[in-house]
Amino acid sequence: MNQLFRRHLLRRPWLAVAGLLVLGTSLGIATAALAADAYPSKPIKILVGYSAGGAVDAIARSVGLRMSAVLGQPVIVENKPGAGTNIAVKSLITSAPDGYTLLLAANALAVNPSLFEPAPYDLDREVTPISLVGRVPVVFATSEGSAIKTLPELIAAAKAKPGSLTVATPGNGSTPHLAMEFFQHTAGLSLRHVPYKGGAQAITDVMGGHVDVVAINALEALPLARAGKLKVLAVMSAERSAVLPGVPTVAESGYPGFEASVWYGFVAPAGLPKPIIAKLHDAVQKAIASPEVHDQLAAAGGIPLPGPTEQFETLLKVDSARYGKLIRDAHIKPD
Numbered sequence: 001m002n003q004l005f006r007r008h009l010l011r012r013p014w015l016a017v018a019g020l021l022v023l024g025t026s027l028g029i030a031t032a033a034l035a036a037d038a039y040p041s042k043p044i045k046i047l048v049g050y051s052a053g054g055a056v057d058a059i060a061r062s063v064g065l066r067m068s069a070v071l072g073q074p075v076i077v078e079n080k081p082g083a084g085t086n087i088a089v090k091s092l093i094t095s096a097p098d099g100y101t102l103l104l105a106a107n108a109l110a111v112n113p114s115l116f117e118p119a120p121y122d123l124d125r126e127v128t129p130i131s132l133v134g135r136v137p138v139v140f141a142t143s144e145g146s147a148i149k150t151l152p153e154l155i156a157a158a159k160a161k162p163g164s165l166t167v168a169t170p171g172n173g174s175t176p177h178l179a180m181e182f183f184q185h186t187a188g189l190s191l192r193h194v195p196y197k198g199g200a201q202a203i204t205d206v207m208g209g210h211v212d213v214v215a216i217n218a219l220e221a222l223p224l225a226r227a228g229k230l231k232v233l234a235v236m237s238a239e240r241s242a243v244l245p246g247v248p249t250v251a252e253s254g255y256p257g258f259e260a261s262v263w264y265g266f267v268a269p270a271g272l273p274k275p276i277i278a279k280l281h282d283a284v285q286k287a288i289a290s291p292e293v294h295d296q297l298a299a300a301g302g303i304p305l306p307g308p309t310e311q312f313e314t315l316l317k318v319d320s321a322r323y324g325k326l327i328r329d330a331h332i333k334p335d
Contacts, residue, residue, distance in 0.1 A: 039279060049087065061077050098272075102130070113320065132307060133265055135237070137241055138179040139236065139244075166213070170217075203221070236250050
């Protein structure tokens, strides 16, 4: 029988090749399944492309703590700020795709391939999306002493003297800067952009009356708004913020469909096995459902974003395309 089988294969060599391919595929699936069963067997590292103490860092530590309880291994946050988060992304994509190195990313992940030349990475080929975590709106704010008290007043003043009003942002290519550019295009305005290296100084100069208005992450504006030092004119999310219920959205102020928020989500290097993606996704979903993470986001005016991995994949593609077009059309360059 063995001799007959060998002669059969010799006459039909493609059968032997097909058999080897099937065997190889089966072994690959079995290996991935075994790896997922054993995962995780050591601490997991979350990279953050921002300094310790900031919004992304705080969320990474809070979510990481809950993920650790789900996965049964320590989750360690490592800050790698610099180059608009490109240093952290480079560290991620050069790591082994084994589930032990993750990145908590924000909008810059989708922005930077269009903002920097040459592109620092290929988002489609070098990054594996895992799960969204949450979203925090961008807001427009002025000093409490400003003559501008509402968004319609800001629009009227800007249209009366195009280019005369100044708007501060945390920097060229930052999410608040891009949100401001989207708003200018939508409302037909011309504002004079004043980029800063971070949100703190931008807010300080608006409160001091040196700049007319600031576009900023709600997380940074809220403490000063509560202290009576900033007047929030509008939130750019699709819905009103629970912590700023009296502040209208840009959409309900006459621009239906307008939305600009800062989102946060976990990604891994390309090639991460699907069973490990599923385990990590499950851990993130359980973490963001916890009261601690929910309350932390809510305190910043944000909301959790539970959902399948495909939801995050779609968001990355959509934001990559729309930010890319805006950057090209407005000739935006990094600081």
